[in-house]
Amino acid sequence: MRISKITATTVTTAALALGLAACGGSEPAKPSEAPQAGGSSAAATPAGKQFAGKELTLWRLGDVNPAAKKYTDALTAAYTEQSGATVKVEWIPWPQVNDKFTAAAAGGAGPDVTEIGNDQVPLWQSQEALEPVTDIVSAGDQAQIPKNLMGLETIDGETYAVPWGGGSRAVLYRTDWFKELNLEVPKTWDELLAAAKKIQEAKGKDVDGFAFNGGSDANHLLGALAWTGGGEYAVKEGDNWVSKVTEPAFKAGFEQYTNLVTSGISSKSRLNQNTTDIRTRFANSKVGMYLTASWDIPGIEQDSKGKIKKDKLAFFPLPAKDGGEAASFFGGNDIAVWGNAKDKDLAKDFVKFATTKEWADRYALEGGLLPVYSDTLAKLAEDPDQAPFAKAFAKAKAFPADPNWTEANETKAVMQNAARQVIEGKATVDEALAAAKKEIETILNQS
Amino acid sequence: MTDTSTLARGGGRHSSSPGRGSNRRRPARAKGLPNWAVPYVLLIPGLLVIIGLLVYPLIQMAIMSFQKVGVAQVAGKKPATWVGVDNYTSIFESEIFWTALRNTVVFAAIAVPLTLILGTAVGVLLQKLGRKMSLVLIVGLMFAWAVPPVAQGAIWRWLADGERGIINWALNLLPDWLSNLLFGRSDWTGEPWLNDAWSIYMILILCVVWAGIPFVAVSVLAGLKGIPSELYEAARVDGSGAWRTFWKITFPLLKPVFAVLTVLSIIWDFKVFGQLVVLGGQTNREAFNLSMYAVAEAFKAPPKMGSGAAIAVVLTILLLIVTAAYIRQLFKQEEL
Numbered sequence: 001m002r003i004s005k006i007t008a009t010t011v012t013t014a015a016l017a018l019g020l021a022a023c024g025g026s027e028p029a030k031p032s033e034a035p036q037a038g039g040s041s042a043a044a045t046p047a048g049k050q051f052a053g054k055e056l057t058l059w060r061l062g063d064v065n066p067a068a069k070k071y072t073d074a075l076t077a078a079y080t081e082q083s084g085a086t087v088k089v090e091w092i093p094w095p096q097v098n099d100k101f102t103a104a105a106a107g108g109a110g111p112d113v114t115e116i117g118n119d120q121v122p123l124w125q126s127q128e129a130l131e132p133v134t135d136i137v138s139a140g141d142q143a144q145i146p147k148n149l150m151g152l153e154t155i156d157g158e159t160y161a162v163p164w165g166g167g168s169r170a171v172l173y174r175t176d177w178f179k180e181l182n183l184e185v186p187k188t189w190d191e192l193l194a195a196a197k198k199i200q201e202a203k204g205k206d207v208d209g210f211a212f213n214g215g216s217d218a219n220h221l222l223g224a225l226a227w228t229g230g231g232e233y234a235v236k237e238g239d240n241w242v243s244k245v246t247e248p249a250f251k252a253g254f255e256q257y258t259n260l261v262t263s264g265i266s267s268k269s270r271l272n273q274n275t276t277d278i279r280t281r282f283a284n285s286k287v288g289m290y291l292t293a294s295w296d297i298p299g300i301e302q303d304s305k306g307k308i309k310k311d312k313l314a315f316f317p318l319p320a321k322d323g324g325e326a327a328s329f330f331g332g333n334d335i336a337v338w339g340n341a342k343d344k345d346l347a348k349d350f351v352k353f354a355t356t357k358e359w360a361d362r363y364a365l366e367g368g369l370l371p372v373y374s375d376t377l378a379k380l381a382e383d384p385d386q387a388p389f390a391k392a393f394a395k396a397k398a399f400p401a402d403p404n405w406t407e408a409n410e411t412k413a414v415m416q417n418a419a420r421q422v423i424e425g426k427a428t429v430d431e432a433l434a435a436a437k438k439e440i441e442t443i444l445n446q447s
Numbered sequence: 448m449t450d451t452s453t454l455a456r457g458g459g460r461h462s463s464s465p466g467r468g469s470n471r472r473r474p475a476r477a478k479g480l481p482n483w484a485v486p487y488v489l490l491i492p493g494l495l496v497i498i499g500l501l502v503y504p505l506i507q508m509a510i511m512s513f514q515k516v517g518v519a520q521v522a523g524k525k526p527a528t529w530v531g532v533d534n535y536t537s538i539f540e541s542e543i544f545w546t547a548l549r550n551t552v553v554f555a556a557i558a559v560p561l562t563l564i565l566g567t568a569v570g571v572l573l574q575k576l577g578r579k580m581s582l583v584l585i586v587g588l589m590f591a592w593a594v595p596p597v598a599q600g601a602i603w604r605w606l607a608d609g610e611r612g613i614i615n616w617a618l619n620l621l622p623d624w625l626s627n628l629l630f631g632r633s634d635w636t637g638e639p640w641l642n643d644a645w646s647i648y649m650i651l652i653l654c655v656v657w658a659g660i661p662f663v664a665v666s667v668l669a670g671l672k673g674i675p676s677e678l679y680e681a682a683r684v685d686g687s688g689a690w691r692t693f694w695k696i697t698f699p700l701l702k703p704v705f706a707v708l709t710v711l712s713i714i715w716d717f718k719v720f721g722q723l724v725v726l727g728g729q730t731n732r733e734a735f736n737l738s739m740y741a742v743a744e745a746f747k748a749p750p751k752m753g754s755g756a757a758i759a760v761v762l763t764i765l766l767l768i769v770t771a772a773y774i775r776q777l778f779k780q781e782e783l
Contacts, residue, residue: 053649098747098748099746099748101748102518105518105522106518106522106750107521107523123748126749127517127750128519128522129751205636205637215730216730267609268641269608269609269638270609272727272730297699404749407747409745409747410747411748413730413732414731417733418733420731420733445760
């Protein structure tokens with residue numbers, strides 16, 4: 001337990017790691033402790049438990065923040081208590097996840113159990129990096145998780161990951177700035193733009209009123225805008241994907257998206273920023289509003305050194321052009337057994353434990369996600385703080401469920417590139433979207 | 448391989464010699480290798496390292512460029528399948544490949560001459576300077592030289608930052624009339640230097656040339672120290688100016704130095720990577736060069752190591768052609 005805490009922190013900073021590892025090293029030397037091998041079993045492990053003395057590596061995704069760390073510590077401690085196995089936790093920042101998975105799948109050091117974004121499951125399943133967990137979701141607590149949450153996870157009748165928490169997006173804003181500037185929560189897209197302009201006028205030219213996301217997760221923002229009017233990235237017709245980005249509904253959303261920069265609401269010098277970059281700038285009071293979820297709050301409190309606390313932050317649903325809520329990206333985090341797990345029984349047992357109602361609910365509620373168990377979700381929707389997400393969840397949509405989507409989404413950054421061309425005036429919206437359509441189809445239809 | 452067998456034979460003879468050595472009565476040297484074999488045996492360790500670390504991976508890369516290789520194949524879960532020239536056709540059809548090729552070639556064509564010209568100028572200056580000033584200059588050069596590529600990128604990225612960068616700050620300091628006259632604008636606040644491919648490469652050229660100058664300058668200085676000072680005295684007596692002296696004495700005598708420096712610079716500038724990653728080339732595919740494109744294909748999800756290898760093969764061939772053509776040109780001139 002102590003050790004897993006230590007391991008978690010080592011990932012954050014090397015410097016810190018040195019100091020803490022030194023503490024950890026001294027730990028097993030205590031005379032009262034039995035001279036057990038390694039020191040990995042600092043938490044006393046009474047014999048007789050099923051996995052006594054074994055070790056499991058868990059990859060948690062995202063930044064280490066106090067809330068996530070507290071939950072992970074509690075979970076791993078409880079698991080050690082029950083099974084006797086120790087859990088080693090490693091934290092992987094979101095923008096690095098696919099690179100780390102690539103290295104691990106090719107034979108590098110990898111996890112036994114990993115958290116995974118639901119839209120990443122088709123890709124890593126196709127790379128044979130995930131172990132089926134169909135038996136877990138068809139029995140016990142897990143059988144209560146609605147099957148419609150497993151659309152991306154179920155491939156050819158097998159389920160490859162267990163939903164752990166749902167995530168829809170809403171707009172995060174500074175309540176103190178809104179109060180100071182007498183701003184109302186925007187109900188339409190135009191009101192949002194007007195509020196963003198006002199924030200910029202008051203807070204300085206280098207503040208983004210509403211931050212443009214053009215980085216690795218740009219499609220969370222673009223998708224929300226494009227889906228709202230009925231646009232689609234691509235639709236499967238027969239055996240082939242046909243991209244719909246040139247259709248008027250998508251085009252309208254795309255223009256809203258690029259307009260954030262061309263109108264000056266978000267600076268042209270940060271076309272490549274992703275949600276993590278935006279969050280850092282938000283914590284430094286350089287962003288008025290941006291699209292994200294409540295898991296960003298602990299990171300903001302930390303990055304702003306406590307200056308921006310939870311009470312200055314609130315969410316509202318992203319408004320559609322003519323009022324009402326915009327569509328949202330159907331995000332969610334799953335937990336999966338990695339294909340190269342050393343001990344698959346142990347890994348499966350851990351996944352089963354972590355996704356029981358008790359621990360999955362705690363994962364979602366403490367981490368700022370939406371619970372996957374429907375009765376807990378229904379209860380949550382009554383909470384005014386969480387209502388924007390529950391509302392958005394009802395309108396959530398997913399990206400094309402194809403293993404090659406990641407290539408279009410991140411590696412080739414097709415839509416980000418189209419947006420940059422339009423913003424810099426190198427192509428008209430129609431030209432850029434026509435090129436993007438062709439490229440999305442080539443990527444999604446490759447074998 | 449033949450070399451290893453030479454070693455084995457040599458070794459064998461060595462061990463068996465005590466038996467026969469007595470009746471042959473040959474000098475002590477004969478116990479070792481025959482004269483002609485010595486250089487080859489001495490080359491073996493080096494050759495083994497080169498074969499193991501360079502030739503073998505090169506051959507693997509060439510083979511992979513004709514195969515479909517993904518994560519499953521690398522992990523050994525599936526055999527690699529032959530796809531013929533599919534990897535090559537798919538990269539040649541990709542628009543990204545052609546912009547990457549253009550970026551690579553144009554960048555090298557500008558950065559190599561700039562590095563050499565400025566580096567030589569600094570080298571000549573170093574020789575002309577007095578002891579103290581040249582020491583100060585050398586220490587400064589060493590600092591620039593010692594900066595690792597990623598740190599170089601980070602430094603220039605910060606200099607060129609839209610809002611906090613010194614470049615925009617300095618441009619804003621220019622009197623408005625001068626700025627308007629030169630660039631047609633006076634306000635540079637927030638000018639994003641690292642958005643567009645061309646401006647990313649402009650910064651990259653500054654960065655790579657800046658970091659490349661010290662090596663060229665120091666090498667030129669070393670060459671200059673080897674030129675007898677009588678030649679310069681004679682030139683001065685004959686009334687030759689600095690420019691003429693450089694082209695008639697310094698340049699011809701330093702030609703071998705320049706040949707090496709040029710080839711090295713070409714190689715380095717063709718495969719520049721770290722600086723470009725940091726300067727934002729990774730998130731802007733229009734600013735990819737061939738190395739970056741190869742890495743993106745081969746290692747970004749979903750990994751396509753076959754196409755990545757194909758790009759690397761193209762880059763290698765291109766580099767070989769350029770270097771070979773240059774060296775040939777050089778030797779031709781020498782013969783004349």
